[in-house]
Amino acid sequence: MAVNKLVYYIIPLIVLGLIAWWQFGFGGLFENLKGGVKGVIEMAPNVSIGAEEELATEPTIPREHEEAINNLVETIEKMVTSPKKNCFLNYKLLGKNYGTNSGMPSLGEGGTTISFQLKGDKTEMLIAGGAGGKQEVTRLRKEIAGFKPCVIAGSNEITKNFFNRYLGQGQILGDNYKPVSIINIFYDTDGDNGNAIRVPEFGNEPVNDEGDNFEDEGWLFKAEDGSICFFPTNKVMSADDDGLVYGNINQINTKVGVVGSGLDYCYTWTE
Amino acid sequence: MGFVVTMITVLIAFVLIAGVVFRFMSETESKEAEILCQNSVVLRAATSVSLGSLEDVKAAPILCKTIDQKIKGNKNEVKKELADMMARCWWMFNEGRTPNLLSSLPGLGGKNKGFVCYTAIVEESKDFKGSDSITDFDVFLRDKSYPKMKNTTYLQYIQYRSGGPGRITMILPQEGNSGVIKPNRAFEIAFIEKKSDSNAWISTVLMGGGAVVGVAGAIVLALPTGGTSLIAVGAVIGGVALAGTGGVIEYQKLFEERDVNTIMVLDMSNNEIVNEFHKNVFMGDIASE
Numbered sequence: 001m002a003v004n005k006l007v008y009y010i011i012p013l014i015v016l017g018l019i020a021w022w023q024f025g026f027g028g029l030f031e032n033l034k035g036g037v038k039g040v041i042e043m044a045p046n047v048s049i050g051a052e053e054e055l056a057t058e059p060t061i062p063r064e065h066e067e068a069i070n071n072l073v074e075t076i077e078k079m080v081t082s083p084k085k086n087c088f089l090n091y092k093l094l095g096k097n098y099g100t101n102s103g104m105p106s107l108g109e110g111g112t113t114i115s116f117q118l119k120g121d122k123t124e125m126l127i128a129g130g131a132g133g134k135q136e137v138t139r140l141r142k143e144i145a146g147f148k149p150c151v152i153a154g155s156n157e158i159t160k161n162f163f164n165r166y167l168g169q170g171q172i173l174g175d176n177y178k179p180v181s182i183i184n185i186f187y188d189t190d191g192d193n194g195n196a197i198r199v200p201e202f203g204n205e206p207v208n209d210e211g212d213n214f215e216d217e218g219w220l221f222k223a224e225d226g227s228i229c230f231f232p233t234n235k236v237m238s239a240d241d242d243g244l245v246y247g248n249i250n251q252i253n254t255k256v257g258v259v260g261s262g263l264d265y266c267y268t269w270t271e
Numbered sequence: 272m273g274f275v276v277t278m279i280t281v282l283i284a285f286v287l288i289a290g291v292v293f294r295f296m297s298e299t300e301s302k303e304a305e306i307l308c309q310n311s312v313v314l315r316a317a318t319s320v321s322l323g324s325l326e327d328v329k330a331a332p333i334l335c336k337t338i339d340q341k342i343k344g345n346k347n348e349v350k351k352e353l354a355d356m357m358a359r360c361w362w363m364f365n366e367g368r369t370p371n372l373l374s375s376l377p378g379l380g381g382k383n384k385g386f387v388c389y390t391a392i393v394e395e396s397k398d399f400k401g402s403d404s405i406t407d408f409d410v411f412l413r414d415k416s417y418p419k420m421k422n423t424t425y426l427q428y429i430q431y432r433s434g435g436p437g438r439i440t441m442i443l444p445q446e447g448n449s450g451v452i453k454p455n456r457a458f459e460i461a462f463i464e465k466k467s468d469s470n471a472w473i474s475t476v477l478m479g480g481g482a483v484v485g486v487a488g489a490i491v492l493a494l495p496t497g498g499t500s501l502i503a504v505g506a507v508i509g510g511v512a513l514a515g516t517g518g519v520i521e522y523q524k525l526f527e528e529r530d531v532n533t534i535m536v537l538d539m540s541n542n543e544i545v546n547e548f549h550k551n552v553f554m555g556d557i558a559s560e
Contacts (some may be wrong), residue, residue, distance in 0.1 A: 046321065047320065047321065047322050048320070048321045049317075049318070049319070049320050050316065050317050050318075051316040051317075051319035051327060051369045051370065052327075052370070053316075054367070054368060054369075054370060054435040055368065055434065055435060056367070056430070056431035056435050056436035056437070057436075058431050059430060059431060059436075130430070130431070130436065131436035131437075131530070131531045132530040132531045134438050134530070135430050135431070135436065135437075135438050135531070136413070136426065136430070138413060138424075138426065138427070
């Protein structure tokens with residue numbers, strides 16, 4: 001009786017065990033099933049519901065650009081407050097080698113744009129960056145009191161007069177700077193790639209048809225009426241309506257502050 | 272006699288009540304249209320399905336229609352109304368979160384680069400006369416808080432505070448260095464959808480031989496036939512208008528490179544630009560297309 005009972009339980013247990021081994025054992029049916037299901041999953045298309053969202057962050061510009069812009073503003077402010085006129089100052093950060101002839105680091109394609117706009121007796125600076133370089137970085141907007149922008153460009157006469165007075169024979173002729181109401185600086189990829197300066201009111205030309213024309217080495221000039229001038233550059237002519245050639249900008253580098261050169265700093269660090 | 276008096280009283284009351292009701296209905300209709308549009312856009316985004324190589328299939332329709340509005344008031348009221356419309360247009364299109372909302376819409380005949388949320392007629396008033404101009408709308412957008420979002424200006428709201436990256440572009444008549452808003456003018460406020468590839472719409476018209484001179488972190492578009500100088504206000508649009516190339520200000524980038532979702536305000540006084548704009552941007556009731 002007891003043996004019968006034992007067989008009654010043991011045989012089904014053994015059968016169950018065999019079935020379990022057949023199904024789940026190494027290489028068993030369950031493994032095959034797993035493999036099969038995995039294959040189906042791999043073959044099935046990836047389904048997702050709901051469009052991917054794009055989320056914005058606050059528009060910003062690279063730190064290196066911001067440092068250079070801050071130094072540019074500080075330099076302009078020093079020149080504005082200086083009592084000197086017909087003088088020079090450099091805004092390029094000391095010890096920086098940007099790998100360009102510009103006083104600014106490469107502002108990058110779709111990167112940073114610096115815009116100065118004269119508004120009455122002050123000039124507003126707007127910075128664009130962020131997505132596509134097309135968002136205003138409101139944090140960096142600044143009004144510079146007393147700053148009237150100008151350029152050493154605009155006509156052959158202006159640039160040549162400037163050249164003659166400060167880099168040539170020292171002759172004082174006619175106008176040697178051009179007051180303007182707007183200046184934009186950004187990286188241009190049309191033509192020669194590089195930092196470019198644009199004066200919208202000049203129209204198609206001068207200045208605006210030149211690529212990589214902001215090889216200013218960081219120099220600014222304070223004119224007779226207190227305007228602060230940027231130096232657009234050209235690639236060919238010594239001095240024409242597009243500005244000075246880069247070689248002449250280098251002359252400013254070597255002459256400013258040298259006794260007898262006639263090129264003075266607007267501000268010295270002992271002041 | 273009493274009957275006549277009663278009738279007149281009833282008629283006057285009817286006219287007064289009807290006026291109030293119609294005005295209420297009209298305002299309600301605009302609000303309803305805005306909410307319906309926003310809900311449909313959100314639903315379209317939420318029900319978008321990616322199925323294997325079929326990416327981003329959007330099944331739910333967009334139910335937006337252009338809303339016509341009249342604006343009357345002093346300069347500040349006009350600025351606020353326009354700014355609110357711009358912010359609501361941004362909100363209606365899910366604050367720029369969802370890519371390819373419009374480009375995936377069939378049946379728009381290629382006019383799916385953007386959608387005109389509002390046409391607004393700025394009417395003359397005693398505080399905003401025909402000779403007056405609003406010259407500082409960009410400053411308003413930059414400095415004034417958007418009431419529906421704490422500590423956020425209108426510009427911040429559209430650029431980044433909520434949703435995806437955005438920008439504002441305004442093409443306005445020029446006075447001095449500024450783009451201006453004047454009374455008795457119509458404006459369109461549109462959502463222009465981001466598209467990374469270059470697309471030469473509108474710029475071809477702007478190129479059409481006209482002198483193109485940039486002013487004010489901005490672009491003056493002096494068209495040969497339109498007669499109206501228009502200015503794209505760069506103070507708000509940032510780098511776009513500030514850019515320049517090849518002798519002309521690179522206004523093409525303003526229109527060609529739709530690499531950022533944009534809220535655009537367009538003064539409708541120049542037919543040439545408006546016609547080109549309408550070839551590319553849908554206006555009306557999308558659901559009926």
